[in-house]
C-alpha cells in the first residue's frame with residue numbers, strides 16, 4: 001500500500017498540479033516545474049537516507065528486475081567476476097539474469113540459507129577468507145517472498161551491491177558501506193515501473209558490457225536521469241512519499257513503528273498453536289511476514305474470510321505457499337492489529 005495522505009494529495013491535484021492548470025502527467029519533464037520536483041526529490045532522499053555526496057541517485061525505468069541486468073551491464077565488463085549470495089527467490093532470479101548476460105564463468109554463487117529442521121537461518125560466510133578478485137558482491141538483504149531479512153552488515157572486501165527493493169527506507173542503514181543500492185519502487189517508495197539506484201561515483205569507472213543506453217548509469221548521471229522520458233508520474237508520487245516520510249520524522253521514526261508492527265505479528269504467531277513461522281528469529285523480515293496455517297486444508301477458508309473482513313493480499317507466493325503479510329512503511333500499526341484480531345478469531349472458530 002501507499003500512504004493514504006499521499007494518494008489523497010495526488011487525487012486532489014490530479015487535474016491541476018502546482019497551479020499549472022494541467023496534470024503533472026501532462027507537463028514536459030524538462031519544464032522548470034518538473035525539474036524543481038526532481039531536485040526536491042533528490043534532496044529529500046539524500047536527507048532521508050543520509051546519502052554521502054560521492055553517491056549519485058538515479059531514477060530509472062524497469063523496476064527491480066531491470067537492475068538485475070543493469071548491474072551486470074554496468075559493473076562487470078568482459079572479464080570481471082562477481083559473487084552472488086543467495087538467500088531466497090529474488091537473489092536466485094538475480095543470479096539467473098546475471099548468468100544469462102555474462103555467462104556462468106563470470107558469476108559465482110554462494111547459498112547462505114541453512115534449512116535444517118525446516119527453519120530458514122542465514123549463515124553469513126567469512127568473506128575475507130575468499131581469495132578472489134570480484135568486481136562486486138551482490139546480495140538481497142530482504143527476501144520478499146521468503147520473509148527472510150539480513151540485519152547484520154556484511155564485511156566485504158569487494159563493493160557491495162544490494163537489492164533493497166522491499167526494505168529500502170524501512171530502517172536506518174549506512175550508505176557508505178555499499179557500492180550500489182537499488183530498489184524497484186513499488187514496495188516502499190511509490191508505484192511500479194520506477195527504480196531507484198544509489199551508486200558510488202568510482203563504480204561508474206568500471207568496465208561495461210555493451211548495453212542499451214537507457215540502462216547505462218553513466219548516461220543516466222550525465223542526463224540527470226532523463227536520457228529518455230522518465231516515468232514522471234511515478235517520480236512525482238515517489239517525491240510525495242519522501243515528503244510524507246520526512247513528516248513522519250524520517251527513517252528512524254518509521255523504523256520504530258516497523259519494529260512494533262513486526263513484533264506484534266510474530267509475537268502473536270509464536271503464541272498461537274494454530275499458525276507457524278519458519279524463519280529463525282534473527283532473520284525474520286520486518287517487511288514480509290510469512291506464516292503457515294498448521295492445517296493447510298484451511299488455507300482457502302482463511303483467505304476468503306480475511307477478504308470478507310477487508311484484509312487482502314495475504315496469499316503467500318506460489319513458490320512457497322502459505323500466507324504472507326507485507327507490512328511496508330505505509331501500513332499502519334492498526335492494520336497489523338486488525339490482522340492479528342482476525343487471525344485470533346479465525347483460530348478460535350476453526351481450532352479442532
Ligand SMILES: *Cc1c(COP(=O)(O)O)cnc(C)c1O
Nearest residue numbers: 063064065066090144165166184
Ligand atoms: C519485487 C522485487 C523485485 C522485482 O521487482 P520488479 O519491479 O517486479 O522487477 C526484485 N527484488 C526484490 C527484493 C523484490 O522484492
